[in-house]
Amino acid sequence: MVIVRLLVRAILVALISVQVTAEAPNRHNVDFSGSWELDYQLSDHSSEKIRYLYVQAKAQAERAAERAQNSGRYVDPRIFNVQSVIGLGRLAEKIAQATVLTISQEDDHIVIKRNDDFALVCDFGEMGWKESAIGTEGCAWYEDQLAFQIALPEGLSVFHQFSIAADRSRVNVATTVKVSGLAHPFTLNRVYMPFEPGEGLFECTYTIANQTSCTLSGSNE
Numbered sequence: 001m002v003i004v005r006l007l008v009r010a011i012l013v014a015l016i017s018v019q020v021t022a023e024a025p026n027r028h029n030v031d032f033s034g035s036w037e038l039d040y041q042l043s044d045h046s047s048e049k050i051r052y053l054y055v056q057a058k059a060q061a062e063r064a065a066e067r068a069q070n071s072g073r074y075v076d077p078r079i080f081n082v083q084s085v086i087g088l089g090r091l092a093e094k095i096a097q098a099t100v101l102t103i104s105q106e107d108d109h110i111v112i113k114r115n116d117d118f119a120l121v122c123d124f125g126e127m128g129w130k131e132s133a134i135g136t137e138g139c140a141w142y143e144d145q146l147a148f149q150i151a152l153p154e155g156l157s158v159f160h161q162f163s164i165a166a167d168r169s170r171v172n173v174a175t176t177v178k179v180s181g182l183a184h185p186f187t188l189n190r191v192y193m194p195f196e197p198g199e200g201l202f203e204c205t206y207t208i209a210n211q212t213s214c215t216l217s218g219s220n221e
Contacts, residue, residue: 026141028143028144030146030164031105031164031168032103032105032110032112032146032162032171033103033104033105033110034103034168034194035100035102035103035195035196035197036100036101036102036103036171036192036193036194036195037100037101037192037193038100038190038191038192039170039191039193042170042191043189043190044188044189044190046090046092046093046188049089049186049188050085050086050090050186053089053186054082054085054086057082057085057183057184058082060183061082061183082184084179084182085184088177088178088179088182088184088185088186089186089188091177091186092175092176092186092187092188093188095117095158095175095177096173096175096188096190097116098114098116098117098190100114100115101113101192107124108124109123109124109125110124110146112162120139120148122139122148127140128140129149129151134150135150135152136149136150136151137149137150137151142161144163145161145163146163147159147161147162148160148162155179155180155181156177156178156179157176157177157178157179157180158176158177159175159176159177159178160173160175161173161174161176168194169194170191170193171191171192172189172191173189173191173192174187174188174189175188175190176188
């Protein structure tokens with residue numbers, strides 16, 4: 001009987017948790033709404049991060065290969081493919097190329113418009129991962145961070161995680177690209193600052209070679 005009562009209590013707690021989540025999906029009252037432009041100084045420079053992670057991944061792969069050889073175990077050589085860091089880094093930069101975010105948020109949904117890319121939309125009443133024509137996609141709250149995921153049938157997963165400073169001075173978007181079977185995902189952090197539309201100071205081009213070229217808005221040079 002004691003076991004039965006414990007099971008009933010556990011089920012009730014689970015149901016209450018689900019109900020609370022459904023009624024208040026944004027329980028931290030996080031508001032991302034506004035216009036945001038890329039802060040180049042605080043954002044990751046992809047070429048530098050690629051070099052750093054490549055060196056790290058190569059050292060890890062060499063240590064793992066040595067341990068496997070000493071123990072006589074077979075290890076799939078694909079996980080030692082450190083060249084994948086370069087490919088994933090380039091892909092992450094392409095996916096996270098937006099320099100301006102225009103975010104509108106209501107109690108029941110959020111729309112994140114990204115220049116040069118499609119908008120991210122989340123219905124707070126239908127959160128979670130769902131099967132679609134292109135794979136698995138969806139959105140979810142992780143404490144006070146909002147996450148979007150797209151997982152393609154070929155094993156490629158793209159994960160965007162949005163967080164905002166308490167004083168609304170910056171929004172951070174961490175974009176992670178991962179391929180199943182490879183041990184090294186790649187994460188690129190892009191930081192955005194608020195601005196009034198039409199009043200942005202600079203127009204910039206951001207490249208994989210870490211060559212950022214900026215001109216004053218409206219300048220022809």
